């Protein structure tokens with residue numbers, strides 16, 4: 001046995017050398033993420049440019065990590081920012097505390113806050129990890145700023161990949177609307193196909209865009 005032990009050892013080495021690797025050469029290569037991957041947040045707008053956030057603070061109230069800070073303010077009567085009475089004039093998320101649970105997304109009554117596929121958010125000081133309203137809010141064109149825009153390691157297209165989380169329910173939460181295409185676009189993600197088990201158009205209904 002002792003005589004053959006080194007040979008057996010080399011056998012193990014050789015076997016491992018030809019096995020399929022489970023690792024990838026990140027960041028050169030990146031894995032395709034699941035549709036409902038929870039990455040960094042964005043604050044969305046309606047297609048007409050209005051902000052979806054109404055400053056209700058429900059997201060901050062439900063956040064288990066206590067990392068959201070929102071302050072609502074009355075909309076100016078002559079130039080409203082959101083369709084509601086109020087809008088979120090301060091909005092901050094401390095990404096160092098966030099556990100990416102998406103409870104804020106679930107609590108939001110207007111689909112204002114959603115998550116994207118971008119997870120690359122390294123910073124060199126703690127202050128930069130607090131994402132402000134300016135870094136979270138998408139532009140009317142659907143672009144979202146990111147604190148490290150020039151980094152070659154960051155795939156900013158992932159800011160356009162909204163999590164598919166919302167598609168399981170209607171914005172009103174009525175089960176009868178499950179699978180019905182009635183969503184406003186989030187963060188430039190545009191139209192996404194229905195998920196498994198969902199139908200794009202309920203029986204007997206015609207498509208209307």
Ligand code: SF4
Pocket residue numbers: 062063064065066067068093097098099100101102103104105
């Ligand atoms: S994902 Fe979870 S922890 Fe992060 S801000 Fe939302 S509710 Fe808070």
Ligand code: SF4
Pocket residue numbers: 052053054055056057058059060070088107108109110111112113
């Ligand atoms: S993101 Fe949604 S839940 Fe949070 S304050 Fe704005 S509207 Fe309310």
